[in-house]
Amino acid sequence: MGQIAFLLIGSESVRQRWFVMAGLGAFLAAAGGFLILDAQDGETLFPNGVLGFVFLLEGLFAILTALAGQVGVSRTISALKAAGLIVIGGLIIRYPDANTYILTVLFSAAFAIDGATRIGTASIVRFRNWRLVVAWGIFELMLALVIAADWPIPRAKNIHFCVGLLLLFSGWVLIRMSLMIRSLEPEAAILTLPMFGARAWYDHAPVLLGDDPHPKSSEAMVVRVWTPVGSADVANRRVVMDRYIAALDRNGTISTGHAALDLPPDVYISHYPAQEIEQSAGAFMNALRATADNDIPGRFQPSYEVERANWCDADAEVAFRNFNARRLRxxxxxxxxxxTYNLTNRNCSVAVASALDAALEGTLASPYPWLRLLRLMCNPDLWVAAAIRAHAETMTWTPGLVLDYA
Incomplete structure (x- = not known):
């Protein structure tokens, strides 16, 4: 979530006050380390009931996420997550010492599920640095075992341990981010920082030199999406699969949909494979790996008019008025x-999502960046966007994810 917030604020607003972020990160890391150490002996300075408010607050944010424009299955999933967090927080607050076993199972299951998911998706897609993701997943599985085994952390102190890990990791991220922003050249985009480089999607992040030769654009920047269902004749609906991954039409052919970004008169980003990829189920699974052997020649559509004439109209659009046209160009x-086109590493949706990030950098710049950051952190839309981005980075961007992200 911090990535998106700092992207919108821009590095220029933060660079001169980088030490504030570093100080906050150091404080969070110290607090997290203290809680972890505090959990290893028999006495704790912070009662479980106090830490229960952390989960309660997270649940309230999840409720806002569910209400912030989500529909259908997405809203249901967010609502269930919110309910779970609120129940956990309520149990900790109401019965701080009577739910040790239940909380141990919940914490252990959460780490195990997340770790297994990371290992599974990274092993299938095999994007750049996928082994690091697998290693992180293995670490989460080991952490789940530590929590469940009641050693070396006493089971009664699992809450302190988990909250401490959360604070420690958050503090480390803030410190790392502050040092990166401090050393970032004014001309370079914040997207060039390593924290955005896990998937090499921002290798073309803009570096701006001199004055902008183009006048300020009066046109809206439009993200156009052809959803898998909207661009195919689908018989049997599978709501989540159809929206976010692919749909199977009546002929057994897989439809993945499409995404494009349009800024008249000179920018139209629509990336296609030069030759259509075989869309049978077996061929589709083989093409999921983001390795170089799945790279194929691609082509760029010249305009939306040409694309709709050769195919069909987009069934969803999102327009932006506040953006940086120079960074987009x-x-x-x-x-x-x-x-080069790659189904999971350099596809149409990756191009659109990356271009959208480039165009929105610094659009919420402020002379008071920390107040702006606080407001953004309280904005449920940002939490939704962060969750979508995290999902895309573990697998890939799809038209459905781009639509929700926009």
Whole structure:
């Protein structure tokens, strides 16, 4: 979530006050380390009931996420997550010492499920640095075993241990981010920082030199999405699969949908494979790996008019008025130098999501960046966007994810 917040605020607003972020990170890391150490002996300075408010607050944010524009299954999943967090927080507050076993099972299951999911998706897609993701997943599985085994952390102190880990990791991220922003050149995009480079999607992040030769755009930037269901004749609906991954039409062909970004008159980002990928179920599974052997030549559509004439109208659109057209053009100039297409690493949705990030950098810049950051952290839409981005980074961007992200 911090990535998106700092992307919107921009590095220029934060660079001169980087030490504030570093100080906050150091405080959180110290607090987390203290809680972890405090959990290893028999006495704790912070009662479980106090820490229960952390889960309660997380649950309230999850409720806001569910109400912030989500529909259907997405809202149901967010609502269930919120209910679970609130129940856990309520149990900790009401019965701080009487739910040790239940909380141990919940914490252990959460780490185990997340770790197994990371290992599974990374092993299938095999994007750059996928082994690090697998290693992190293994660490989560080991952490689940430690929590369940009642050693070396006493079971009664699992709450302190888990909250401490959360604070320690958050503090480390803030310290790392502050040091990166301090050393970032003014001309470079914040997207060039390593924290955005896990999937190499921002290798073409803009570097701006000199004045902008283009006048300020009066046109809206429009994200156009052809959902898998909207662009195919689908017989049997599978709500989550159909929206976020792919749909199976009546002929047994897989439809993945499409995404494009349009800024008239000179920017239209629509990345296609030069030759249609075989869309049978077996071929589709083989193409999921983000390795170089699945790279194929691609092509760029010239305009929305040409695309709709050759195919069909997009069934969803999102328009933006507040964006940086110069950064968008700079990104597009770099991206289109290479037409390589990869189903899970350099597809149409990856191009659109990356271009959208480039165009929105610094759009919420403020002379008071920390107040802006606080407001953003309380914005449920940002929590939704962060969850979507995290999912995309573990698998890939799809038209459905791009639509929700936009």
């Amino acid at each position: 700079a990104f597009w100039i770099g991206y289109r130098q290479e037409n």
